[in-house]
Amino acid sequence: METIFLNTEEKIQSAMTERKNRVVSLLIPESYFVKLSNEDQRYLVKRVPELLRRYAKFMASRSRINDEGITTLYQKNQGKLKKLNVRMNTGFWSLLGVLANAHGVSRCYLFNFLLFLDRVEVGDSIAESLNEGVPTFHDVYSYIWELDLIHNTITRFLRFSPNPIHPLYAHVQFPWVIQEDNT
Numbered sequence: 046m047e048t049i050f051l052n053t054e055e056k057i058q059s060a061m062t063e064r065k066n067r068v069v070s071l072l073i074p075e076s077y078f079v080k081l082s083n084e085d086q087r088y089l090v091k092r093v094p095e096l097l098r099r100y101a102k103f104m105a106s107r108s109r110i111n112d113e114g115i116t117t118l119y120q121k122n123q124g125k126l127k128k129l130n131v132r133m134n135t136g137f138w139s140l141l142g143v144l145a146n147a148h149g150v151s152r153c154y155l156f157n158f159l160l161f162l163d164r165v166e167v168g169d170s171i172a173e174s175l176n177e178g179v180p181t182f183h184d185v186y187s188y189i190w191e192l193d194l195i196h197n198t199i200t201r202f203l204r205f206s207p208n209p210i211h212p213l214y215a216h217v218q219f220p221w222v223i224q225e226d227n228t
């Protein structure tokens with residue numbers, strides 16, 4: 046009888062940032078696009094890096110947009126969509142993708158969500174508190190999509206390091222953490 050070895054260490058790996066930018070496509074509601082000035086329309090596709098610098102930490106730590114692990118939300122009921130082709134650094138495209146996957150949404154959905162956050166000036170209230178005196182991005186992001194066949198569950202989660210809450214600061218008592226009474 047032959048033995049079969051299963052290798053769970055298989056992976057796909059490549060450089061996150063390549064020398065050449067890639068052409069990628071993003072869809073936005075045409076109703077939003079036509080309201081922009083010509084200058085803002087041209088600048089819109091270059092906003093992904095800026096939006097990620099401003100909101101990546103917030104998006105990594107906030108509750109997930111899609112509450113179902115099995116589905117990916119796409120833009121719907123937005124009316125006609127405008128396709129924007131943009132040359133983008135593969136690192137930013139990858140980060141947009143990992144955040145979108147962790148939230149259970151498409152990259153286009155997340156891009157529009159980030160534009161919305163910026164329009165309502167959420168960044169003004171959080172950028173200083175989240176980014177002051179620390180690097181804009183975490184060092185490592187790990188997106189895991191776990192399919193548990195035994196318990197019939199699908200879980201998406203995002204881990205990042207350094208994580209200022211866990212485990213380095215586990216001994217610190219934060220006022221917003223409710224301690225369980227073990228008595």
